[in-house]
Amino acid sequence: MDRRIGKRVIGSAIFASFVVISAVLIATYPINQARAYPYGNDTGEYKFGTISSIQNDENGIPAWVLFGHWKGNLASNQSLIQGQGNETLGGESFNTQFEMVRLNGSAGHTHTITNFVASNASQVNNSTMTFNGTATASMREGPVTDIPSSITITGDKVISILLDPSRVSNHYGNTPIYGLVMDDSEDRQHMGKSNNTQMGR
Numbered sequence: 031m032d033r034r035i036g037k038r039v040i041g042s043a044i045f046a047s048f049v050v051i052s053a054v055l056i057a058t059y060p061i062n063q064a065r066a067y068p069y070g071n072d073t074g075e076y077k078f079g080t081i082s083s084i085q086n087d088e089n090g091i092p093a094w095v096l097f098g099h100w101k102g103n104l105a106s107n108q109s110l111i112q113g114q115g116n117e118t119l120g121g122e123s124f125n126t127q128f129e130m131v132r133l134n135g136s137a138g139h140t141h142t143i144t145n146f147v148a149s150n151a152s153q154v155n156n157s158t159m160t161f162n163g164t165a166t167a168s169m170r171e172g173p174v175t176d177i178p179s180s181i182t183i184t185g186d187k188v189i190s191i192l193l194d195p196s197r198v199s200n201h202y203g204n205t206p207i208y209g210l211v212m213d214d215s216e217d218r219q220h221m222g223k224s225n226n227t228q229m230g231r
Contacts, residue, residue: 075103079189079211081128086203096207098128100189104148104161104181123148124165124181126191128207142168143191146179158184167198174198180206187211 078101087093102124124146131138148163165179178194190206 076101077211079209081126081207081209083208086205088200090204093133095131095133096128098126100126100209167193169198183211
């Protein structure tokens with residue numbers, strides 16, 4: 031009985047730590063220095079957002095904090111969403127770069143997911159869009175290509191990225207990588223706050 035309570039306390043402490051770490055990273059992270067893609071949505075086709083996620087280790091225990099940025103134009107491709115034809119999107123349809131750090135602050139490293147090619151998509155109640163296809167992920171041994179992948183956007187606010195765990199040695203655990211979708215005004219506001227912070231304002 032005591033052992034079960036102890037596990038719950040440890041699990042709650044880990045989750046609370048993640049929430050605090052994510053909040054601090056979002057508020058203070060030097061966005062302009064780590065961004066792989068520029069802010070702004072000049073064409074109106076691309077969406078931008080942040081990666082803010084916690085991933086499990088091989089035992090299913092929360093072990094890694096992820097933070098970074100993504101850019102994509104998946105949601106703008108209405109013909110793919112409506113299932114018209116066999117259309118696929120090119121390599122610029124979705125890209126992300128993020129830092130991956132252990133919960134104790136060690137073993138920090140960077141990953142990218144690029145060259146996402148969507149082969150089909152589905153939409154539920156105009157609030158959830160899922161794109162299935164393949165992507166390339168950077169790993170220590172080098173890039174891994176043609177990874178079966180799914181990207182889901184929910185409520186125009188939450189994005190989840192799921193790569194076939196068997197193709198990336200379960201590096202991201204057994205859950206999707208989560209992030210937020212920012213509209214253009216939020217994006218520019220966030221950039222302005224980051225610039226002001228770095229300039230000591």
